[in-house]
Amino acid sequence: MLGVESGAMALHREVVVLSGQLTGMGREASCTLNALRVSLPGTIVSHFANFNIHHAPRDLPDGEYLMTFDGGMIVFQKHGGVWQALGN
Numbered sequence: 001m002l003g004v005e006s007g008a009m010a011l012h013r014e015v016v017v018l019s020g021q022l023t024g025m026g027r028e029a030s031c032t033l034n035a036l037r038v039s040l041p042g043t044i045v046s047h048f049a050n051f052n053i054h055h056a057p058r059d060l061p062d063g064e065y066l067m068t069f070d071g072g073m074i075v076f077q078k079h080g081g082v083w084q085a086l087g088n
Contacts, residue, residue: 019031020068024066029060035049062079
């Protein structure tokens with residue numbers, strides 16, 4: 001975990017491994033994703049960024065998918081076998 005000063009507040013950044021569920025293109029699949037969690041110490045405020053999908057079934061067709069994880073969600077696009085986060 002890294003502490004980063006932001007004005008008068010120190011932000012904590014850590015890479016976390018999350019279980020996720022992909023839904024789209026008529027399919028549902030489980031996967032693992034790595035994400036950067038940025039949090040404000042002493043609060044319940046946190047944000048996830050820099051997602052990387054792992055262990056998703058290779059046979060999922062290209063298209064748009066909704067990823068749900070740890071109470072959050074984000075839209076991904078799979079194109080040519082490569083996953084790209086589009087936003088939430």
